[in-house]
Amino acid sequence: xxxxxxxxxxxxxxxxxxxxxxxxxxxxxxxxxxxxxxxxxxxxxxxxxxxxxxxxxxxxxxxxxxxxxxxxxxxxxxxxxxxxxxxxxxxxxxxxxxxxxxxxxxxxxxxxxxxxxxxxxxxxxxxxxxxxxxxxxxxxxxxxxxxxxxxxxxxxxxxxxxxxxxxxxxxxxxxxxxxxxxxxxxxxxxxxxxxxxxxxxxxxxxxxxxxxxxxxxxxxxxxxxxxxxxxxxxxxxxxxxxxxxxxxxxxxxxxxxxxxxxxxxxxxxxxxxxxxxxxxxxxxxxxxxxxxxxxxxxxxxxxxxxxxxxxxxxxxxxxxxxxxxxxxxxxxxxxxxxxxxxxxxxxxxxxxxxxxxxxxxxxxxxxxxxxxxxxxxxxxxxxxxxxxxxxxxxxxxxxxxxxxxxxxxxxxxxxxxxxxxxxxxxxxxxxxxxxxxxxxxxxxxxxxxxxxxxxxxxxxxxx
Ligand code: ADP
Numbered sequence: 001x002x003x004x005x006x007x008x009x010x011x012x013x014x015x016x017x018x019x020x021x022x023x024x025x026x027x028x029x030x031x032x033x034x035x036x037x038x039x040x041x042x043x044x045x046x047x048x049x050x051x052x053x054x055x056x057x058x059x060x061x062x063x064x065x066x067x068x069x070x071x072x073x074x075x076x077x078x079x080x081x082x083x084x085x086x087x088x089x090x091x092x093x094x095x096x097x098x099x100x101x102x103x104x105x106x107x108x109x110x111x112x113x114x115x116x117x118x119x120x121x122x123x124x125x126x127x128x129x130x131x132x133x134x135x136x137x138x139x140x141x142x143x144x145x146x147x148x149x150x151x152x153x154x155x156x157x158x159x160x161x162x163x164x165x166x167x168x169x170x171x172x173x174x175x176x177x178x179x180x181x182x183x184x185x186x187x188x189x190x191x192x193x194x195x196x197x198x199x200x201x202x203x204x205x206x207x208x209x210x211x212x213x214x215x216x217x218x219x220x221x222x223x224x225x226x227x228x229x230x231x232x233x234x235x236x237x238x239x240x241x242x243x244x245x246x247x248x249x250x251x252x253x254x255x256x257x258x259x260x261x262x263x264x265x266x267x268x269x270x271x272x273x274x275x276x277x278x279x280x281x282x283x284x285x286x287x288x289x290x291x292x293x294x295x296x297x298x299x300x301x302x303x304x305x306x307x308x309x310x311x312x313x314x315x316x317x318x319x320x321x322x323x324x325x326x327x328x329x330x331x332x333x334x335x336x337x338x339x340x341x342x343x344x345x346x347x348x349x350x351x352x353x354x355x356x357x358x359x360x361x362x363x364x365x366x367x368x369x370x371x372x373x374x375x376x377x378x379x380x381x382x383x384x385x386x387x388x389x390x391x392x393x394x395x396x397x398x399x400x401x402x403x404x405x406x407x408x409x410x411x412x413x414x415x416x417x418x419x420x421x422x423x424x425x426x427x428x429x430x431x432x433x434x435x436x437x438x439x440x441x442x443x444x445x446x447x448x449x450x451x452x453x454x455x456x457x458x459x460x461x462x463x
Contacts, residue, residue, distance in 0.1 A: 013344030
């Protein structure tokens with residue numbers, strides 16, 4: 001009997017749609033098809049691959065509103081954020097449609113007259129992707145677009161919470177002419193699909209966005225068949241506000257980076273580290289801005305903060321706030337919830353905490369919620385010490401108008417992405433990814449296609 005994933009709207013628990021869970025047999029067949037179609041797809045010329053990608057991007061844009069509504073229904077994020085995500089997702093397809101035509105090799109001067117040396121770049125093979133629920137469109141296209149551009153074939157397993165947007169996008173890819181076996185999806189729970197992906201010798205690359213523990217297990221399980229891996233894992237972003245910062249800009253950008261998607265992104269600021277001389281002014285301006293944020297169903301036009309994706313995520317956020325308050329943190333605003341396990345909705349009102357310290361769990365673990373803990377510092381070395389004291393190294397932000405302070409912070413922060421007076425540094429044209437336990441490899445920009453390519457070196461002798 002077919003089993004189903006039932007997709008619900010996290011804002012009210014409403015049932016949206018069910019999708020069949022792929023059987024082991026179906027997943028194995030999908031892998032074989034993806035492997036089989038690689039032979040022909042990798043030979044399709046780059047201009048044709050580019051043309052198909054551009055048509056896919058255009059088709060997505062034509063249906064932007066419908067896709068955004070579907071995304072808000074399954075994920076909960078405000079509709080304006082979903083519209084923004086459809087653009088963001090499309091921008092990766094556009095960018096890699098261009099990169100497809102620029103996969104250059106090189107010739108190397110030989111050490112004898114009788115030889116010629118040519119280095120070419122070839123696609124790695126079948127790519128299997130596992131994606132999270134927080135960006136149901138963009139985390140898929142950020143992987144699919146460079147894979148297809150490079151000449152790889154692609155299978156994705158979207159998150160169980162939000163499979164509908166990915167399925168819709170893949171249907172549109174087929175509509176514009178991508179062969180069915182070149183881009184596919186399967187549905188199921190992460191562990192069992194992940195094991196089928198990692199154990200298959202046909203899958204040559206695993207690309208994953210999600211939590212660090214799952215990323216570690218995928219890396220381990222990929223070692224038996226020596227797969228390529230790209231891992232975009234957890235974060236614990238510091239946001240430093242220096243003594244000379246433009247406080248209004250810092251507050252405005254803190255709101256953008258902390259509260260978008262209800263704080264449920266791996267690059268959301270997780271720790272606000274503010275110079276002691278301005279901490280009162282910054283805090284009171286931040287609280288005022290936070291008080292204007294409206295919590296609710298993402299389909300309502302006025303909503304700024306949607307629901308938390310599920311009860312597990314909600315419980316983690318609530319326990320971090322409780323742990324901080326129990327250890328002496330002061331609630332400046334928030335610490336207020338509207339949740340019903342029975343009806344299946346979980347809202348956390350935006351919360352600002354003061355007097356936090358490094359021993360609180362919120363200062364050590366990723367929150368994935370709309371909670372902003374403020375800690376103050378005196379010397380820049382102290383801010384760096386706090387910022388770097390985490391196994392994560394994805395994104396960091398700082399605000400200063402002093403070039404010496406900015407240069408010092410840039411050079412001492414151990415993070416893959418740094419926003420200087422900028423709370424929104426990501427884009428299709430830039431390398432997104434983390435250091436330390438935040439991952440391996442980069443997505444976006446020229447770096448983002450590199451990891452879908454192998455190097456093949458040819459030596460022609462006896463000339
Ligand atoms: P979160 O807890 O935020 O959902 P996860 O890392 O658990 O983050 O999930 C991200 C993606 O990883 C989802 O598609 C999920 O199904 C998948 N996943 C979860 N556990 C595993 C696993 N053990 N192996 C492979 N994929 C997994």
